[in-house]
Amino acid sequence: MLYKIVLIFLYFGSASCASERNPILSPLQEPKELEYVLLDVLDVLARKRDVTCAAIICDTVYLNVFEGSLFKRTQSMPIVMIVVADYEDLLSPNFFTLEALRQARKDGCNVYVILLANGLQASRLLRFGDRHRILDTRARYIMLHDFRLFHSDLHYIWKRIVNVIFLKYHRNSYGVNNKAWFDLSTVPFPNPIRSVFVSKRVDIWKNGRFHYNRPLFADKTSNLGGxxxxxxxxxxxxSVVVEKSNTSNKIGGVEIEILYTLAQKMNFIPKLYQPMNVELHRWGQKQSNGSFSGLLGEMVNGKADVALGNLQYTPYHLELTDLSKPYISQCLTFLTPEALTDNSWKTLILPFKLYMWIAVLLVFLTTGIIFCGLANYYIRLLNYKKVGPKKIVEEKSKTYDVKPVGLYLFGEVVNSILYTYGMLLLVSLPKLPSGLSIQLLTGWYWLYCLLLVVAYRASMTAILANPAPRVTIDTLKELVDSKVTCGGWGTENKNFFVSAQDELTHKIGERFETINDPDLAATKVSQGIYAYYENIYYLKFLSVKKKI
Known part of the structure; x- marks a missing residue:
């Protein structure tokens, strides 16, 4: 079996004079206690066979620790070694240090050994590595104990890096035969860090062995202790569905159910909240001052421990925060105008143009009013002939009770309009009204209705037999060839299309417009001028919500 050791040495001074410049470390250099305790800790990790790579970050002060048998004892462990100058600001490392750290992350190093005499330099390295995702916070860390690592400004770091061992050197002064010893401690996770950081002892290394033989990197996440x-x-x-009501909001969704299941299994209490201006910022974007807004801003700034919101497993998100293993595969697609436009109801009015429908309505109303006027005229005329001018007052009540045949159908305006509309639908009258003028008008109106209905049916048959072709957008090529503007939320979606190697996808990226309001996007889609990019589940929800 072949084992590879990758050595990246950045020499900025003479390692042989380290003890001269640091007389406090002189007693430590002679017995090489630090080298031995490192060997034992690395040996514990190597026996588990889950170390893919180890990254060693040290300065010239501790470089002599690795001159002995450490590399011989760790031949089965690939190592990336980075030596930095004691004056280098690791909050903004130089190019070579940065590339070495990136290479260690790319190689999948899950063990970091950080031996820096300057605790402030080590703290700045941790802040830089967490901010730019250069260091894997889920890896195992071995560091020197230094009070400057436990400042309140770094407390958020120890909520992310929990698999860490601090080595604190103790010099025994009670006798010549008593050797020095190391106190091995870790962060108190899952217990919260209050105003003062107090490390938790794991074991003691003395006389070449561990005193308690406790697990150095015990699982701290299986039980979070409430x-x-x-x-x-x-x-x-x-992922998350909020049902709003007048009194309260009910929160559900796939990720909410997963959260409650994990809370039960891992024994923690979730405290749900939304970021400020969530409707505007949503997932959030990088601001001009370098900070992030929205959902991602809460994670980057260390305010939230868990984020829920359909975060895709993309390099963009991985550069900002840790992601769990994917729990679902989603289809990301475009909601095109054809997918929302359903004009089947328009088929009923397509046989006639607008002006034709206006003419039909005017003829219908006018004819109904004429029928009503003629019917009332004939009723008064017949009553006048029966009674006569002298007896009209005495016989008025008797003659009004007897109405002519069929005239009652049009005696009132409402009845006249209804029966006129019935004739338009080819519904026969119950009785043929009396009166020559009304009968003539009825006959001509029946003829008009027959011709109108025949024309409507003929036009409808032609439309159904030869429907108008509908423009559909089913492929990326059709989307590129169309004049429809496409877009979606956030610049990362645009960058996905712009950076694509495929020509069609790249052209979509050039036309891609960012839009932060999904309701506005759906409205533009319904107008036939936009194609909205999102996951297929949300697009279905949006189309139902907008009812278009």
Missing amino acids: EVLNVVYLDHVP
């Missing part, structure tokens, strides 16, 4: 975790969420189907 701790409260801040969970920021974003309402986005299917």
Whole structure:
């Protein structure tokens, strides 16, 4: 079996004079206690056979620790070694140090050994590595104990880096035969760090062995002891669904169910909240001052422990925060105008143009009013002939009770309009009204209705037999060839299309417009001028919500 050791040495001074410049370390250099305790700790990790690579970051002060048998004892462990100058600001490392750290992350190093005499330099390295995702916070860390690592400004680091061992050197002065010893401690996770950081002892290394033989990197996440975790969420189907009411909001969704299941199994209490201006910022973007807004801003700034909101497993998100293993595969697609436009109801009015329908309505109303006027005229005329001018007052009540045949159908305006509309639908009258003028008008109106209905049916048959072709957008090529503007939320979606190697996808990226309001995007889609990019579940929800 072949083993590879990658050595990246950046020499900025003479390692042989380290003890002269640091007389405090002189007693430590002679017996090489630090080298031995490192060997034992690395040996514990190597026996588990889960070390893919170890990254050693040291300065010239501790470089002589690795001159002995450490590399011989760790031949089965690939090593990336980085030596930095004691004056280098690791909050903004130089090019060579940065490339070495990136290479260690790329190689999958899950063990970091950080031996820096300057605790402030080590703290700045941790802040830089966490901010730019250069260091793997889920890896195992072996560091020198230094009070400057436990400042309140770094407490958020120890909520992310929990698998860490601090080596604290103790010089025994009670006798010549008593050797020095190391105190091995770790962060108190999952217990919260209050105002003062107090490390938790794991074991003691003395006389070449561990005193308690406890697990150095015990699992700290299986039981969180009822701790409260801040969970920021974003309402986005299917991950999180918020049902709003007058009194309260009911939160559900796939990720909410997963969260409650994990809370039960891992023994923690989730505290759900939404970021400020969530409707505007949503997932969040990088601001001009370098900070992040929205959901991602809560994670980057260390305010939230868990984020829920349909975060895709992309390099963009991995550069900002840790992601769990994917729990679902989603189809990301475009919601095109054809997918929302359903004009089947328009088929009923397509046989006639607008002006034709206006003419039909005017003829219908006018004819109904004429029928009503003629009917009332004939009723008064017949009553006048029966009674006569002298007896009209005495016989008025008797003659009004007897109405002519069929005239009652049009005696009132409402009845006249209804029966006129019935004739338009080819519904026969119950009785043929009396009166020559009304009968003539009825006959001509019946003829008009027959011709109108025949024309409507003929036009409808032609439309159904030869429907108008509908423009559909089913492929990326059709989307590129169309004049429809496409877009979606956030610049990362645009960068995905712009950086694509495929020509069609790249052309879409050039036309891609960012839009932060999904309701506005759906409105533009319904107008036939936009194609909205999102996951298929949210697009279905959006189309139902907008009812278009």
